[in-house]
Amino acid sequence: MELELNEEQRQFRDLIRQFTNREVRPVAREMEQSGTYPTRIVELMAEMGLFGLTVPTEFGGLGADTITLALVFEELSRGWMGIAGMIGSHGMACKLIAQHGTEAQRDLYLRELASGRRRSGLALTEPDAGSDLQGIKTVARLQGDHYVVSGTKTWITNARHSDPLPVLVKTDPDASPAHSGMSILLVAADTPGLLVTRDLGKLGYKGPETCEVVLDDAVVPAENLLGGIEGKGMSQAISGLQTGRVNIAARGVGVAHRALEEALSYTQEREAFGRPVADFQAVQMRLADMATKVQAARSLTWWAADRLDRGADAATESAMAKLFASEVALEASMESMRLHGGYGYSTEFEVERLYRDAPMMVIGEGTNDILRTVITKGLRNNGIPES
Amino acid sequence: MNVVVCVKQIPDPADPGALDPNTKTLKRDVKLILDESDSYGVEMALQLVDTAGGGEVTLVSMAPNSEVGGLRTALAMGAAKAVLVSDEALAGSDALGTSKVLAKAIERAGEADLIITATESSDGYTGTVPEQIAELMGLPSITFAKSIAVEGGTVKVQRQTEAGYDDVEAPTPAVVSVTAGVVEPRYPSFKGIMAAKSKPVDEVTVADLGIDASQVGWAGAGQEILEIAAAEEREAGTIVEDDGEGFQKIVDYLAELKVI
Ligand SMILES: Cc1cc2nc3c(=O)[nH]c(=O)nc-3n(C[C@H](O)[C@H](O)[C@H](O)COP(=O)(O)OP(=O)(O)OC[C@H]3O[C@@H](n4cnc5c(N)ncnc54)[C@H](O)[C@@H]3O)c2cc1C
Numbered sequence: 001m002e003l004e005l006n007e008e009q010r011q012f013r014d015l016i017r018q019f020t021n022r023e024v025r026p027v028a029r030e031m032e033q034s035g036t037y038p039t040r041i042v043e044l045m046a047e048m049g050l051f052g053l054t055v056p057t058e059f060g061g062l063g064a065d066t067i068t069l070a071l072v073f074e075e076l077s078r079g080w081m082g083i084a085g086m087i088g089s090h091g092m093a094c095k096l097i098a099q100h101g102t103e104a105q106r107d108l109y110l111r112e113l114a115s116g117r118r119r120s121g122l123a124l125t126e127p128d129a130g131s132d133l134q135g136i137k138t139v140a141r142l143q144g145d146h147y148v149v150s151g152t153k154t155w156i157t158n159a160r161h162s163d164p165l166p167v168l169v170k171t172d173p174d175a176s177p178a179h180s181g182m183s184i185l186l187v188a189a190d191t192p193g194l195l196v197t198r199d200l201g202k203l204g205y206k207g208p209e210t211c212e213v214v215l216d217d218a219v220v221p222a223e224n225l226l227g228g229i230e231g232k233g234m235s236q237a238i239s240g241l242q243t244g245r246v247n248i249a250a251r252g253v254g255v256a257h258r259a260l261e262e263a264l265s266y267t268q269e270r271e272a273f274g275r276p277v278a279d280f281q282a283v284q285m286r287l288a289d290m291a292t293k294v295q296a297a298r299s300l301t302w303w304a305a306d307r308l309d310r311g312a313d314a315a316t317e318s319a320m321a322k323l324f325a326s327e328v329a330l331e332a333s334m335e336s337m338r339l340h341g342g343y344g345y346s347t348e349f350e351v352e353r354l355y356r357d358a359p360m361m362v363i364g365e366g367t368n369d370i371l372r373t374v375i376t377k378g379l380r381n382n383g384i385p386e387s
Numbered sequence: 388m389n390v391v392v393c394v395k396q397i398p399d400p401a402d403p404g405a406l407d408p409n410t411k412t413l414k415r416d417v418k419l420i421l422d423e424s425d426s427y428g429v430e431m432a433l434q435l436v437d438t439a440g441g442g443e444v445t446l447v448s449m450a451p452n453s454e455v456g457g458l459r460t461a462l463a464m465g466a467a468k469a470v471l472v473s474d475e476a477l478a479g480s481d482a483l484g485t486s487k488v489l490a491k492a493i494e495r496a497g498e499a500d501l502i503i504t505a506t507e508s509s510d511g512y513t514g515t516v517p518e519q520i521a522e523l524m525g526l527p528s529i530t531f532a533k534s535i536a537v538e539g540g541t542v543k544v545q546r547q548t549e550a551g552y553d554d555v556e557a558p559t560p561a562v563v564s565v566t567a568g569v570v571e572p573r574y575p576s577f578k579g580i581m582a583a584k585s586k587p588v589d590e591v592t593v594a595d596l597g598i599d600a601s602q603v604g605w606a607g608a609g610q611e612i613l614e615i616a617a618a619e620e621r622e623a624g625t626i627v628e629d630d631g632e633g634f635q636k637i638v639d640y641l642a643e644l645k646v647i
Contacts, residue, residue: 048575
């Protein structure tokens with residue numbers, strides 16, 4: 001039983017913490033509210049090697065373990081969750097290419113993705129299909145040496161910067177079961193017929209744009225089929241989900257931790273009835289519950305990450321971590337707002353952003369209700385996890 | 388070009404621990420980190436080596452308990468290797484004792500074109516070690532550098548003064564102390580952190596450096612700390628009510644202090 005970070009993990013965390021404190025926290029509120037793209041922060045993250053977090057070392061990446069990944073996403077999200085989004089779906093795409101790509105695809109993309117010279121995202125969701133990915137309508141038809149792709153993807157984060165953008169399509173729309181006819185295509189940014197049509201208005205999670213993407217008879221070379229074999233798209237997409245859920249869980253922990261931090265300092269400064277409001281028992285109860293839940297969420301997240309690092313299947317664990325941590329983020333941001341009184345509702349304080357950012361984690365990477373179904377499926381198939 | 392940088396590993400200023408009433412010095416049995424004052428020297432050294440297009444940066448540090456925490460940070464920034472002097476005999480060393488040890492360790496680090504230090508450490512503040520090292524090694528010393536360039540066998544330094552800066556130069560090798568804040572120390576890259584684990588740290592004792600233990604530590608200290616006292620609390624400032632003439636009161640006050 002070990003519940004300690006190793007030396008390298010601790011150094012990584014300290015570095016990201018220092019970076020977030022210096023470069024992200026001081027500018028987050030202003031940039032988020034004015035809708036300024038954090039160009040300088042993205043550049044610094046590239047210099048530090050963060051775009052290569054999930055790229056294997058032989059391709060110039062960090063090949064980081066999942067605990068380290070969780071640390072990075074928690075620390076960044078304590079500063080501004082949107083910043084974590086810059087490397088979130090990018091990292092998933094890198095992992096997809098590293099795990100499933102052909103040798104030529106890995107050679108072509110991974111080094112540049114690791115350095116941040118190329119960036120990526122992941123296009124699964126469509127206007128009429130999110131949770132039910134087998135219901136997507138984007139179709140790719142092979143014509144000689146290329147596919148002709150038509151369909152619409154929506155809610156695609158980082159689409160504007162992605163080159164390539166992995167897109168989930170149906171290469172055989174009539175296949176039964178449907179997933180056996182699904183594939184992922186690596187779509188280059190300059191593909192004829194690929195259009196990023198608009199940035200979607202969002203409650204929070206600002207910083208990275210989230211876009212609608214139209215493929216209007218887009219012409220994609222056949223060699224851009226991920227892994228080179230049709231029909232593997234759904235299983236490829238699902239393979240990254242466990243790590244993806246740890247990523248979202250860690251962001252939840254980060255947002256919740258920040259909400260607690262803000263509440264703890266504010267309630268010790270703010271006075272009412274002649275003393276700091278933190279002296280009131282009702283306030284103390286709320287702070288105690290928040291702190292306990294934040295730490296529980298972190299422990300659950302590290303537990304799921306550790307399972308993945310040990311090579312175990314962690315479908316249930318990662319779903320539990322994501323479900324719990326995102327709900328804690330939602331709750332903690334609300335509690336922190338409550339403890340700030342009227343100032344919690346003010347755009348001059350940090351809490352309102354946390355409150356707007358938290359719901360994304362309840363929805364993204366599988367809605368929490370979908371994850372509940374995943375967890376119960378795990379319980380019924382494998383029993384109740386005990387360690 | 389090879390540059391040696393002397394770096395101190397100090398208790399984290401965010402959690403500095405306590406003074407030991409017996410020795411009247413800071414307790415150093417906690418985890419130590421790289422003194423921020425030294426991160427500027429490390430950055431300058433890395434830039435100089437980059438500009439020269441070759442060579443390496445070697446760190447030299449004296450610290451208790453084989454501490455390498457701060458060294459790893461500087462290695463992760465890009466330094467190539469380190470010499471660490473750690474020896475129980477060194478406890479209680481004064482500035483001169485420290486300088487004797489560092490001078491020997493610098494020699495052990497190999498041929499250097501330049502030796503960089505901070506002007507003073509953030510925990511001790513004696514501010515005399517750089518000049519003592521130079522004297523012991525028979526090298527020229529330049530203090531308060533805000534920028535450094537090495538051309539041929541000459542080091543050219545902009546030396547910060549109260550009014551601006553002086554242009555000064557010296558033949559290399561020389562000891563140059565760097566003012567805090569004059570460059571922006573880089574963030575270590577993640578790969579740097581991973582690589583730092585396998586960079587060599589040559590840990591040596593006083594005997595390895597050919598120093599007689601009676602010359603250093605409590606035994607060799609020519610300086611004695613007689614008393615330690617808490618710094619005076621800062622007095623509350625004066626509040627000037629602005630009745631429309633507030634600026635005049637502030638101007639008068641500053642004139643009284645003779646700062647304007
Ligand atoms: C800010 C943001 C960024 C995003 N970024 C990306 C991205 O980069 N790439 C990408 O591909 N997608 C992205 N998404 C999309 C996201 O993954 C989907 O919104 C999510 O998977 C839910 O799908 P949906 O919106 O179609 O909801 P629906 O599937 O329509 O769900 C609606 C409701 O029905 C419930 N529901 C559906 N099916 C079931 C079921 N079987 N059992 C119980 N309840 C069910 C859901 O829980 C939910 O409450 C992003 C979304 C947001 C908000």
